[in-house]
Amino acid sequence: MMLKLTRRIWLLLLCGLLCAASDPCLNSYQTLEQETQAFLKDKSKAKYHSNWEKLITKFERIPKSYPACEKADEALLRAGRLWLQCAKLSGSSADLKKALADFEALAGKYPESSLADDALLEAGKLHLKLGEKPSAEKAFQKIVTDYPQGDCAAQARKFLSELLPSSPAKPGGTSSEPKQIIAPASPEPSSTAPTPPAKAPLRPNDAIALLLDQSTPAKAKGPAQMQNLRYWSAGTYTRVVIELDRAAEFTPPRLLKPDPAINTPPRIFLDLNHTRLTADFRARYAFKDNCYELPIGDGLLMRARAGQYQPEVVRVVLDLHSLREFKYFSLPAGEEPGWRIIIDIYGEQKTAPSLPPPTRPTPKPGTTALPSPKPSPVPETPQPAPKPPSQKPFIIIIDPGHGGKDPGALGRNKTREKDITLAVAKELEKELKKIFPRAQIVLTRKDDRYLSLVERTAKANALASDFANTQDAIFISLHCNANPSRKIAGVETYYLDNTTDRAALRLAAQENFVSEEVMSRAGDYTNQILADMATTSKVNFSIPLAECIQQSLVRELQSKYSGVNNLGVKKAPFWVLTGATMPSVLVELSYISNLQEEKRLSQSGYQKTLAKGIAAGLKKYEYQAANGQVVLP
Template sequence: MSATPEIRAQSVSDASSAQPDARTRRTVLKAGGALLLSVLAPSRAMAAQILAVRVWPAEDYTRVTLENDAILKATHFTVKDPERLVVDIEGLELNPTLKSLVAKIQSNDPYIKQVRVGQNRPNVVRLVFDLKEEVRPQVFTLAPAGNYKHRLIFDLYPVKEADPIAAMIEKGDWSNDGKSSKTDSASSGGKVAAVETPATPAAPNTAAETARPEHEGRTAEVAAKPAEKYDHNGKLVRMLTVVLDPGHGGEDPGASGKNGSREKDIVLAIAKRLKNRIEEIPNMRVMLTRDGDYFVPLGTRVEKARKVQADLFVSIHADAFVQPTARGSSVFVLSEKGASSTAARWLADKENLADTIGGVNVRNHDRQLASVLIDLSTTAQINDSLKLGKSVLGEIGGINRLHKGSVEQAGFAVLKAPDIPSILIETAFISNPEEEAKLLDEGYQNQLADAIVKGIRRYFAKNPPLAKNRLT
């Protein structure tokens, strides 16, 4: 029996209405497949973009930074004969910014001879660092901090770490040749900081000393017997060591002024002027925690001072505040019981962020050392620091308005050497246009350096340091 016309018409209508449904399903399946492929397959459009490349060469280590808009995964290995470091970065395509890394390697870089950059395979860029000597590389990433996006860091450390005393000897800073051992009058009216202790005859060589191998000729000899000199009465005069710590550096610019000045540059210039003035004083020498534009972690700054058995530690900064009207100089010391003011606590918290902004490899960071420094900070160290801070603050008050008329206290990580009187000087507010102009003026920098020297000499005149054991 044949179907009625109505049924045939209904069947045709049903078939025609089914065709668009099939086409829709096919379209959806194709779109879904394309989307899945775009997610799973590498895509040039989705590759991370390098935003900036920076190189920070220094004697301590060389840092190479790749700043990018996403987290990068990198693997690395070293190759010998000749020495090379090879780094493969995934999820990356070459762009002009990354290629510019080649031109940023300086001929005087202590560790990198040159770098080669190429597309090793799709979505993988390879960097090959041709090295001047064997290095101990650290490759790590940093989360966004401050004004920075994601960063991929290559720190190239020498296999044989630099000895700060040997470095000072090489520069001529660890010798009292040409220095006078007689006392002198400080311009502030106090006596020079020469420390005299009764001379004692040299002990006979022990078996260990006899068996000790010679190290690098004269360098080891001077390091074992640092800067000893006798006055006309036969008394031993000990050299005093001051460690100057220019804040920030390298990846961490510190605060900035309205006219574009950077804290890290200003405080380094002031520290160098201060170094020159202190070294003019008989029986005093200086070590800088950094003498160039590179980053030094807070704990490393303290460790450097302890390695040379510093008598004083002076950290130099240029403050900033949210309001440009803030002004004046300040001196801070460590506090065990909390900050002396809300402003001091705010400043300490900000300065302690230096490791986050400057970039520390957390996996290799010596947290145990940091803990020991906190635990061993003593009341005696803080009391001596307060005396030093008061002397320096009084002298600075003669050339600039003081933000507060007394020494303040807060938990600054860089002041936590347990056995070294330590102060942090905020020279002026770089965020104040008038004070920024002062900080950039060579005349003011000289006045500031002179004032700090007077404060240091006044402190030593009233608080002569004790004799210390020989460095070995």
């Protein structure tokens, strides 16, 4: 018996060693990512072509050394994009050709990768830039044929239509305006022709595509049920949420111009296919003009209405007073059951705003509140007579995580995350009022009440809508971390963006109320949504905001407490930050699962120290912003 046990132990040790053998690839990639971030920030190094070449060669070496590693494809994509950045500085076509070689190597060696169509799209654009139209056409056509449901297919079709205006895309992408699919159903098998391959399976830690999607549900009997219409509104912003019991196909929202002939206002509409209105929905809203009406009348929207347009098609219409722009995205089942389609509408309100900016006049629309940094290094000594940060008209929205029926994470001694975040939020409010007496400090909740993730961001956007520049508003969501291992401790600050860090994804799944399986699956449309968000100034300004808060928070804690771990600034797909129109961060105050930190979190002194650290970080950020010292990535 003892011999068998010993053998089992040795087998387990051997398995551990075999598993550890795969770590060098992941470690190499992560180390390279850190090296790349430091390199891109160091202009003295980035100006030499040889330094670019050394860095990129390290990425190119990963798929050669570890061809089966899950990071091999990503390393090639990273190498290609770094060559593109290098080419912008060097102006060399040779660098463009090296980028092209990496993109084509990815598509050729890893055709099942979720990044294969991204690589083909980059290759096609490079072929066009190099004057190689036939090769560009071939790359774009391969996307349409092999990855018709991928996030790059629409762009590929557009390029093909420009290259071949008289020739439509070949089978695999027949529609120039494809319908948006929330959760695509599996295609019926064909006995006559093979089904073209769909988007390659996503690797389990590729977050840019998995933020808003969940696993494709099994086909349910009967149509989806539209259950409710909700909205939040203030100033020049309104968020409308369409709630369904499960995923359904819908057409992208379209804007219709006013029609004086039939006296109709401008309106946005979309159709939900294979969907019906529930009996409760019909009973809840007044029936008028062949539809069920939700009056809004906020100066931006007149009303929202829904009707059974066809036996299994529900049409939703938003009648508008004014419109500057609108955006939409979808969220799977998370803290609330079912599926939600979210439409954010921005416009010019006719009446006076309910939240006037304090004292100083609002900047003219289109002006930049945060100037771009100067090329030369920022001097350590501030310029004479800097603008006091407290004089700048802006709003800070503090979001205490969880609340009401949602306790959040629980410590071993039954400490509830929702209680800690609210206590720290109130202390932070006091600190910020001292530092920024003329700013508006608002809490999304002031007591133990439940707010959905969608509602939290909607409130923040509504409050920020009265400022001409969204950088004049800041959104901070407070949370406590948790981990099955009670040894893990520390503080960290997150911003919304793509990540390949499994721990960050695990945490995001926890805060988003979904399983890791849900967070590990991809949708065809979410890449485009998140990619669009990632290019906004909101994300760019969120990074220096997170860095200022993390540095000041750690400094404040370490000055009074021992054993405080600085876990750094990270990125992750938190839904509470999704759709926010302002710089937004999520602060993990400490690990409530760690016995020492749970005890500290329950102490008012520690809560006040947390608040002081975050407030000091905001003061530093606003000072840098007021004096043009915010360094954007």
